[in-house]
Amino acid sequence: MAGKYDHYIVEYDPEKFPNERRPVMAYMDDTLAKGSHFYLIHWVLPGFADNLGDFPYAGHPPHIHKDAELLFHIGTDPENPMDLGAEVIMYLGPELEEHHITRTCCIWIPPNFIHSPWKPIRIDRPWIFMEFNQGPVHTEKSYRQILPKEAREKIDWSRWPDDKYEEPDC
Amino acid sequence: MAYSIDMKKCLKCGLCVTQCPEKAIVVVDKVQEDDGLMLYTCKIDPEKCTGCDECFSFEWWCPAKAIVRS
Numbered sequence: 001m002a003g004k005y006d007h008y009i010v011e012y013d014p015e016k017f018p019n020e021r022r023p024v025m026a027y028m029d030d031t032l033a034k035g036s037h038f039y040l041i042h043w044v045l046p047g048f049a050d051n052l053g054d055f056p057y058a059g060h061p062p063h064i065h066k067d068a069e070l071l072f073h074i075g076t077d078p079e080n081p082m083d084l085g086a087e088v089i090m091y092l093g094p095e096l097e098e099h100h101i102t103r104t105c106c107i108w109i110p111p112n113f114i115h116s117p118w119k120p121i122r123i124d125r126p127w128i129f130m131e132f133n134q135g136p137v138h139t140e141k142s143y144r145q146i147l148p149k150e151a152r153e154k155i156d157w158s159r160w161p162d163d164k165y166e167e168p169d170c
Numbered sequence: 171m172a173y174s175i176d177m178k179k180c181l182k183c184g185l186c187v188t189q190c191p192e193k194a195i196v197v198v199d200k201v202q203e204d205d206g207l208m209l210y211t212c213k214i215d216p217e218k219c220t221g222c223d224e225c226f227s228f229e230w231w232c233p234a235k236a237i238v239r240s
Contacts, residue, residue, distance in 0.1 A: 064230075064233050094179075094181065094233060094234050110229060111230060112231060112233050113230045114233050143181060143183065143233065145182070145203075146181065165185075165188075167188075167208065168210055168212070169197070170197045
């Protein structure tokens with residue numbers, strides 16, 4: 001029997017996102033539920049990063065968002081939940097400070113803070129990645145100019161378009 | 171207070187031009203890189219700047235922290 005609150009229960013519809021390569025579990029933003037922030041939750045399975053390239057600074061290229069973002073890396077071993085079961089390279093700041101994430105954690109990304117490349121370099125078992133953005137929809141602006149020339153030339157930039165940023169008036 | 175852009179830190183992204191509430195930051199030159207990236211050389215117009223301090227006081231208002239206050 002249909003209930004009057006059925007529309008509050010939202011199941012991810014992969015048909016709406018035909019280019020998604022990840023097994024996305026949940027997606028929500030202001031266009032799906034007025035007033036919601038942007039959320040994206042997906043599994044990270046062995047082989048996830050195979051198409052991100054194998055060179056220094058491969059992975060989701062450096063970028064910013066208009067709103068703060070929380071990046072949850074959640075391990076799935078019931079015997080040791082704080083072990084991520086994987087190793088993720090994450091670069092932070094315009095200096096590309098290198099971090100290796102191997103524990104369950106949340107990374108706080110302030111608005112306009114340059115972060116990434118982000119790339120899993122070892123995945124022992126599936127784990128869960130949750131991207132919580134404190135704005136209504138996804139926004140993104142790339143900063144390819146901070147990458148070494150060799151990395152910049154190897155990245156397919158058509159995969160990483162800017163989203164909802166305007167070019168300055170000249 | 172006077173504000174300027176440290177060109178040694180500036181990434182020439184042009185974000186400051188679109189963010190300044192007083193439209194006091196302007197593009198003085200732009201160059202397109204081989205891979206299509208547009209780089210903007212910008213400056214703060216002291217005639218338009220009201221000293222609101224937004225560009226300096228918000229920690230990552232400039233993603234390169236290139237805004238200088240003197």
